[in-house]
Amino acid sequence: xxxxxxxxxxxVTREQKAAVVADVTRSLVDRLGKRPEQVFVVIDEVSADNWxxxxxxxxxxxxxxxxxxxxxxxxx
Amino acid sequence: xxxxxxxxxxxVTREQKAAVVADVTRSLVDRLGKRPEQVFVVIDEVSADNWxxxxxxxxxxxxxxxxxxxxxxxxx
Amino acid sequence: xxxxxxxxxxxVTREQKAAVVADVTRSLVDRLGKRPEQVFVVIDEVSADNWxxxxxxxxxxxxxxxxxxxxxxxxx
Amino acid sequence: xxxxxxxxxxxVTREQKAAVVADVTRSLVDRLGKRPEQVFVVIDEVSADNWxxxxxxxxxxxxxxxxxxxxxxxxx
Amino acid sequence: xxxxxxxxxxxVTREQKAAVVADVTRSLVDRLGKRPEQVFVVIDEVSADNWxxxxxxxxxxxxxxxxxxxxxxxxx
Amino acid sequence: xxxxxxxxxxxVTREQKAAVVADVTRSLVDRLGKRPEQVFVVIDEVSADNWxxxxxxxxxxxxxxxxxxxxxxxxx
Numbered sequence: 128x129x130x131x132x133x134x135x136x137x138x139v140t141r142e143q144k145a146a147v148v149a150d151v152t153r154s155l156v157d158r159l160g161k162r163p164e165q166v167f168v169v170i171d172e173v174s175a176d177n178w179x180x181x182x183x184x185x186x187x188x189x190x191x192x193x194x195x196x197x198x199x200x201x202x203x
Numbered sequence: 204x205x206x207x208x209x210x211x212x213x214x215v216t217r218e219q220k221a222a223v224v225a226d227v228t229r230s231l232v233d234r235l236g237k238r239p240e241q242v243f244v245v246i247d248e249v250s251a252d253n254w255x256x257x258x259x260x261x262x263x264x265x266x267x268x269x270x271x272x273x274x275x276x277x278x279x
Numbered sequence: 280x281x282x283x284x285x286x287x288x289x290x291v292t293r294e295q296k297a298a299v300v301a302d303v304t305r306s307l308v309d310r311l312g313k314r315p316e317q318v319f320v321v322i323d324e325v326s327a328d329n330w331x332x333x334x335x336x337x338x339x340x341x342x343x344x345x346x347x348x349x350x351x352x353x354x355x
Numbered sequence: 356x357x358x359x360x361x362x363x364x365x366x367v368t369r370e371q372k373a374a375v376v377a378d379v380t381r382s383l384v385d386r387l388g389k390r391p392e393q394v395f396v397v398i399d400e401v402s403a404d405n406w407x408x409x410x411x412x413x414x415x416x417x418x419x420x421x422x423x424x425x426x427x428x429x430x431x
Numbered sequence: 432x433x434x435x436x437x438x439x440x441x442x443v444t445r446e447q448k449a450a451v452v453a454d455v456t457r458s459l460v461d462r463l464g465k466r467p468e469q470v471f472v473v474i475d476e477v478s479a480d481n482w483x484x485x486x487x488x489x490x491x492x493x494x495x496x497x498x499x500x501x502x503x504x505x506x507x
Numbered sequence: 508x509x510x511x512x513x514x515x516x517x518x519v520t521r522e523q524k525a526a527v528v529a530d531v532t533r534s535l536v537d538r539l540g541k542r543p544e545q546v547f548v549v550i551d552e553v554s555a556d557n558w559x560x561x562x563x564x565x566x567x568x569x570x571x572x573x574x575x576x577x578x579x580x581x582x583x
Contacts, residue, residue, distance in 0.1 A: 128440060128484055130282055130319060134397055135433040139463060141252050145263060146462045148255030154454035158447050159439065167282060167319065168255035169210055176369050179376030179396035180432055187373060204288060204332055206510055206547060211281040211311065217404050219310050221415060224407030226306035234298045235291060243510060243547065244407035245362055256280055286549055293480050297491060300483030320483035321438055328521050331528030331548035339525060356560055357515040358434055358471060363539065364508060371538050378534035386526045387519060395434060395471065408508055445556050449567060452559030472559035473514055 129155050130167045136185060137172035144170050205231050206243045212261060213248035220246050281307050282319045288337060289324035296322055357383050358395045364413060365400035372398055433459050434471045440489060441476035448474055509535050510547045516565060517552035524550055 131151055152166045175186035207227055228242045251262035283303055304318045327338035359379055380394045403414035435455055456470045479490035511531055532546045555566035 128319060128482060128489065130321070130438045132436045133433060133459075134435075135459075135463065135465075141260070141262070143462050144252060144255075145260050147458050148260055149258050150458035150462065151455055152255065152258035154451050154458075155437075155439075158450045158454065159443060161439075164257040166255075166257065167280060169249055169282070170253040170255075171249075172253070173397055173399075176372060177398040177400070178432060179372075179380065179394075179398075181392040181394065182377050182380035184369070184373050184376055185432065186369070204330060204337065204547060206286045206549070208284045209281060209307075210283075211307075211313075215311060217412070217414070220404060220407075221412050222310045223306050224412055225410050226310065227303055228407065228410035230299050230302035230306075231285075231287075234295050234302065235287065237287075240409040242407075242409065243508060245401055245510070246405040246407075247401075248405070254280060261280065293488070293490070296480060296483075297488050300488055301486050304483065304486035316485040318483075318485065321477055322481040322483075323477075324481070325549055325551075328524060329550040329552070331524075331532065331546075331550075333544040333546065334529050334532035336521070336525050336528055338521070356471060356558060356565065357513060358473070359514075360512045361535075362510045363535075363541075367539060374538045375534050378538065379531055382527050382530035382534075383513075383515075386523050386530065387515065389515075395432060397434070406508060413508065445564070445566070448556060448559075449564050452564055453562050456559065456562035468561040470559075470561065473553055474557040474559075475553075476557070 128165050129159070129161055130169075131155075132169050132171060134171045134173055136178055137174055139170070139172060204241050205235070205237055206245075207231075208245050208247060210247045210249055212254055213250055215246070215248060280317045281311070281313055282321075283307075284321050284323060286323045286325055288330055289326055291322070291324060356393045357387070357389055358397075359383075360397050360399060362399045362401055364403055364406055367398070367400060432469045433463070433465055434473075435459075436473050436475060438475045438477055440482055441478055443474070443476060508545045509539070509541055510549075511535075512549050512551060514551045514553055516558055517554055519550070519552060 133147065133151075147170070148168045151168050152163050155161045155166050156163050175189060176184060178185045180188075209223065209227075223246070224244045227244050228239050231237045231242050232239050251265060252260060254261045285299065285303075299322070300320045303320050304315050307313045307318050308315050327341060328336060330337045361375065361379075375398070376396045379396050380391050383389045383394050384391050403417060404412060406413045437451065451474070452472045455472050456467050459465045459470050460467050479493060480488060482489045513527065513531075527550070528548045531548050532543050535541045535546050536543050555569060556564060558565045
C-alpha cells in the first residue's frame with residue numbers, strides 16, 4: 128500500500144514522468160515485496176517561484192545566474 | 204487542530220468539494236470531539252499526467268482504454 | 280484513487296481511527312463516485328510537542344492552562 | 356537537511372515568498388544549527404475553492420461575507 | 432532539488448530502506464538529470480493501525496484474515 | 508490559514524521547536540498578514556534511518572564518517 132509523493136521543479140515531460148513512475152513502482156515491488164497495483168505515485172511540479180533553497184527562491188537564483196552570464200558576455 | 208489533505212484526480216466540482224469538506228469535518232467533530240473551526244481540509248486536484256498507479260500514469264491507462272474501446276467499435 | 284492524510288494530536292483510539300477511516304472513505308465514494316478499494320487514508324498522530332498553533336506549542340499552551348487552573352484552585 | 360512545506364491561500368507575491376523563504380531558512384539555521392544550503396522550502400498556493408475551514412470552503416465563506424456586506428449597503 | 436516522500440506500512444529493514452533510497456535517487460538522476468546530492472528521500476513507516484484502505488484499517492483486515500485462517504484450521 | 512510542515516532529522520529539543528514555531532508564525536503574520544491563531548505548524552522528526560540524501564541513508568553516511576574518523580585516530 129505504499130504512497131509516494133515526488134516534488135520537483137516544473138518542466139518534466141510526460142515521458143519522464145512515466146519513466147519515474149515505472150522505476151519507483153518497480154523498486155517498491157522488488158525491494159519491499161509490494162504488489163504493483165497497490166503503489167500510488169503522485170508527482171507535484173513546483174514553480175521555480177515557489178521553491179526556496181539556501182534561503183533564496185530558485186527563480187531568483189536563476190535570474191541572478193543569467194545576469195552574471197550576460198555581464199560576462201558583454202564585458203568581452 | 205486536525206489538518207486533512209485530500210489528493211484526488213482533477214475534475215471535482217465546487218459542490219463536490221464543499222460536500223467532502225463538510226463530511227470530513229463532521230466526522231472529526233463527531234468521532235474525535237474536535238471543534239469544527241479547528242479543522243482544516245485542503246484538496247489537491249492532481250492531473251492524470253501526474254498520478255501513477257500500478258506503475259503507469261493514469262492518463263496513459265485511460266488512453267489505452269479508449270484505444271481498446273475504439274478498436275472494438277471499429278471491428279464490429 | 281484518492282489519498283487522504285489526516286494529521287491530529289496524538290491520543291486517538293483504534294476505534295476512533297476505524298470510524299474516521301470509514302466515514303472519509305464513504306464520503307469519497309458517495310460524493311466523488313470513487314471505488315472504496317481505491318481510497319487510502321493515512322492517519323498521522325502528532326505529539327503535542329510537535330504541533331504549534333498561534334505561535335505556541337500545543338504542549339506549552341496546555342501546561343499554561345494547567346498552571347492557571349492550579350493557581351485558581353489554590354487561591355480559593 | 357530540513358524540508359519545509361508551506362500551504363497558504365493563493366495570492367502571495369514573489370516578494371512575499373522570497374521574504375518567507377529567507378525568514379524560515381534563517382530560523383532553521385539559527386535555532387537548529389542547520390546549514391542554509393540544506394534547507395528546502397516549498398510553497399503551495401491553494402485556491403480558495405480547495406481550502407475548507409470549519410466545514411466550509413473558504414471561497415464560499417468569502418462569498419457569503421460579500422453578500423452580507425452588499426445587503427447591509429443596499430439597506431442603508 | 433527533488434524531494435520524495437515514501438509512506439509504507441511499518442516493518443521495513445534498514446537494508447530495504449537503503450536500497451529504495453538508492454533506486455529512487457538513481458531514477459531521478461537518470462530520468463530527470465538531477466544531481467544526486469540534491470535528492471532528498473524521506474521514508475515514513477506507518478502503523479497498520481493508522482492506515483486505512485477500502486474503508487477499513489489495515490490492522491483490522493489482517494486480524495480478520497487471521498480469524499478466518501484460524502477458523503478454517505480448527506474446522507478440519 | 509497557513510499550514511506549515513517541517514521535516515527535520517530527529518534530535519530537536521522542545522525549546523528549539525518552540526523557537527522555530529514562534530519564528531515561522533511571526534514570519535507568516537508579518538510577511539503575509541495572516542492572523543497568528545490561524546497558523547498551524549507541524550514538526551516531523553525523522554529518524555536518520557529514514558532520511559536519504561545523495562542516494563544514501565543519513566544514518567549510513569554518519570556511520571561511514573565515524574569509521575573514517577576512527578581509522579584516522581587509530582593510525583596516528
